[in-house]
Amino acid sequence: MSEPPDAGPACPIPIGSYPQIVLAHGGGGRLMKQLIETILVPAFRNDLLERRHDGAVGELPPGKLAFTTDSYVVRPLEFPGGDIGSLAVNGTVNDLAMCGARPLYLSCGLILEEGLPIELLVRIVQSMRDAAAAAGVEIVTGDTKVVDRGKGDGIYINTAGVGVVASDRRIEPSEVHSGDAVLVSGDIGRHGMAIMAVREGLSFETRIESDCAPLADLVAKLLAEGIEVHCLRDLTRGGLGAALIEIAETRGVDLEVEEAAIPLPNEVRGACEILGLDPLYVACEGRFVAFVPDADAERALALMRAHPEGSRAARVGSVSGEGEGLVSLLGSLGTRRLADLPTGEQLPRIC
């Protein structure tokens, strides 16, 4: 174990007088206890966490269990509109929302690289706390590991989420029907392009901010108002294009999408042109696609637009019928092209 460095910037919360993470912070000993008690427990404070046991035990409201997980490896760790902490909370909250569940509890698994500044860890943990409060979930159980320098990249976060589904209706690809309207909850591509702009050093007149946000409240509103939601999918890795293709292929239906109807911010369009990317496949972290019956489409759109997370919602297409899972993109000049999942890697480590 290395000695604490003599100099270096003052840290607001030194852990065992170390301004940076050392291997012993993950060793199960005194330093790990200090890390947990000084930074993590105070930030995530709640009854279940404070029992300090191997897991959390609590009551679950009536309904079916929804359970999901995501690991977050985004770089840079902090970006306009969010950081890996808010992303890790919202991403998993949104996966629960996409099942029609009310998110309740999150776990937090941290993999820290030796050398991570404690100050940065504190900022990220506080960002998780704030995002959890905003989404109405509690972080009730966690785990911290430390890996040696050069075997990580600052911090990776895994969150798993538990929620309850109150309704008996399934919300999943198998429920998609011919004639369903395809709605998008907002403009696309902001998260991916916010990250890429930082990485590539691009600057625009309008700074692109990530759309990272919790979607559970908006989904709950649609369900509470009786919209017959057939399927939901958030537009993360692979963006709107991948979400549509995966649902179409899983269900065996064909989709027709009007390209001009997809809300696309000018600055995202510009950044995609510079980098040679197709915005259809650029990740969002606060947008989703909803499949609803044609008869419910207008009312669903009105509900979405009245909500802060859905102000730019739009109908972008329809389910044209049973088929092989083809997604046709209709251009404004009457052109038609098929969407296809990119084989390669457009945007590594975007989430």
Add this chain to the structure above:
Amino acid sequence: MSEPPDAGPACPIPIGSYPQIVLAHGGGGRLMKQLIETILVPAFRNDLLERRHDGAVGELPPGKLAFTTDSYVVRPLEFPGGDIGSLAVNGTVNDLAMCGARPLYLSCGLILEEGLPIELLVRIVQSMRDAAAAAGVEIVTGDTKVVDRGKGDGIYINTAGVGVVASDRRIEPSEVHSGDAVLVSGDIGRHGMAIMAVREGLSFETRIESDCAPLADLVAKLLAEGIEVHCLRDLTRGGLGAALIEIAETRGVDLEVEEAAIPLPNEVRGACEILGLDPLYVACEGRFVAFVPDADAERALALMRAHPEGSRAARVGSVSGEGEGLVSLLGSLGTRRLADLPTGEQLPRIC
């Protein structure tokens, strides 16, 4: 994206003709879909997983919810008696068991390093499948990320676990009472020393194998037979010593432990002497400590010893009374020393 190499060892399950993981396997596109459909879904096959949605939705039997998580960063990835896959399943199953819960569902979050041989990934995933089957749990939801070469170490795995607690009795540090017996479910230190022997190139007459095993069945048996279990803790990072100190400090009781009563394999003792380690703090992955009323101790020990995972169970001490959380180790010559959490890092990346 790099081209597939022309040569190299044949892989039983090439993914898009790549024998190794490339960044695009995590990109949300065609290659990631192939990875999931060729390796992960077939291995973990179950109804919930096959709906291919953002999360799993299913029924939970009556009882309280138990929820836990751990990330696994062990190296080497494969070791005598297990690998990172079986460890990731058993470790989280055991955390649920320590809450008195019946483990039901696991999530699987993979962080793969570019360059990981697909063949090795397949072995690890199959090991997870086998461990899940042995423990009676289903892996119902997952996530895969790929990080660039030099930003990981082959594979890191996070599992979160969900289970149900049928009884109203709490099993946690606050339930520990003065006079409780302290039982250990088996001999200690095998997991840590199996890992260290590989890393340090030590060889002994008897090869040390990890004790990695699921403990939920043994715990369920104790509860079903009416043992009044007050607290359970598995002996992972920090070993028996850290488990005892943490429970004593959390509850505010003092413990007296007879060193000679702690079951310690000769080969573990030998390896610890060579490496200068105190076996009290060496991790196990298939052992736990149980606090039960003195009146239940003999019956609990008999039940443990009749179970394959508890054959070397022993009573090692007692709760001497309310106090500051001190753990006294009584030597065979009448000596007494206080156990203390190690400050530094004895065994990095042991789990």
